[in-house]
Amino acid sequence: MGYNIRMKLSDENILRYSRNILIPEIGPEGQEKILCSSALVVGAGGLGSPALLYLAAGGVGRIGVIDRDRVEITNLNRQVIHAERSVGRRKVESAGDGIRAIRSDVLLEEHGAALTVENAVRLFRQYDVVIDGSDNFPTKFLCSDASVLTGVPLVHAGVLRFGGQMMAVVPGKGPCLRCLIPEIPPRRDTPTCAEAGILGGVAGIVGAWQAVEAIKIIAGAGKPLAGRLLTLDTLTGAVSVHDVSRDPQCPACGDSPRIRLPLEASEYEQERSCVI
Numbered sequence: 043m044g045y046n047i048r049m050k051l052s053d054e055n056i057l058r059y060s061r062n063i064l065i066p067e068i069g070p071e072g073q074e075k076i077l078c079s080s081a082l083v084v085g086a087g088g089l090g091s092p093a094l095l096y097l098a099a100g101g102v103g104r105i106g107v108i109d110r111d112r113v114e115i116t117n118l119n120r121q122v123i124h125a126e127r128s129v130g131r132r133k134v135e136s137a138g139d140g141i142r143a144i145r146s147d148v149l150l151e152e153h154g155a156a157l158t159v160e161n162a163v164r165l166f167r168q169y170d171v172v173i174d175g176s177d178n179f180p181t182k183f184l185c186s187d188a189s190v191l192t193g194v195p196l197v198h199a200g201v202l203r204f205g206g207q208m209m210a211v212v213p214g215k216g217p218c219l220r221c222l223i224p225e226i227p228p229r230r231d232t233p234t235c236a237e238a239g240i241l242g243g244v245a246g247i248v249g250a251w252q253a254v255e256a257i258k259i260i261a262g263a264g265k266p267l268a269g270r271l272l273t274l275d276t277l278t279g280a281v282s283v284h285d286v287s288r289d290p291q292c293p294a295c296g297d298s299p300r301i302r303l304p305l306e307a308s309e310y311e312q313e314r315s316c317v318i
């Protein structure tokens with residue numbers, strides 16, 4: 043086949059993932075890492091749907107998904123892992139069906155609960171990388187803090203209307219979400235998708251990009267978006283990358299952090315918003 047195979051890649055997997063393997067930055071070694079890797083996706087919604095599908099299609103060996111909600115008809119403009127017939131079903135089960143339909147050998151872990159201060163650190167420790175597809179700032183801050191405390195890289199993102207943003211939190215190699223936004227914004231300043239709307243394809247773009255970023259981190263390909271905030275405005279076509287520095291005063295990753303174990307629920311108190 044032209045590859046110097048010294049690893050566990052089966053002939054079937056060499057064929058299946060041949061288009062990944064052909065990329066010099068991935069290659070057979072990178073694909074082997076991907077197949078042996080694990081990823082957790084927080085939220086099986088607008089971001090989580092494409093992220094989960096591309097992680098599975100790309101060969102990530104073990105995939106966890108955590109979501110406590112059920113599929114609603116208003117989710118279907120963007121949450122493409124769920125089918126019409128799944129309205130009313132638990133999202134983790136519906137997403138599981140979607141994932142297995144494209145990849146039968148994936149090791150899938152369905153966590154039908156909310157991410158909380160009680161389970162976040164334990165769950166993060168079980169995976170190589172985490173994708174934040176959550177729908178609200180408290181959960182996004184909890185993801186960032188759990189990433190810092192466990193050292194597990196996180197791909198943060200958020201979307202609204204025609205726009206989105208993304209940044210990788212790679213502990214020890216860049217800032218965290220609290221370096222960018224020191225405190226959870228007041229609820230009145232953070233319109234939700236239920237209030238402001240979201241064009242489905244925008245969540246698709248950003249969620250798929252999160253999967254790419256996670257696979258880059260797993261395979262060691264390229265330069266992760268650590269310390270760089272990517273912003274996307276599909277209405278104007280503008281894509282920008284802004285440098286973000288680690289803040290020595292950051293309450294999570296600074297020199298004298300306030301956020302420590304065990305995590306306290308009072309750090310994340312804000313009214314829950316919509317489901318992205």
Ligand SMILES: [Zn+2]
Pocket residue numbers: 217218219220221222288289292293294295296
């Ligand atoms: Zn920080």
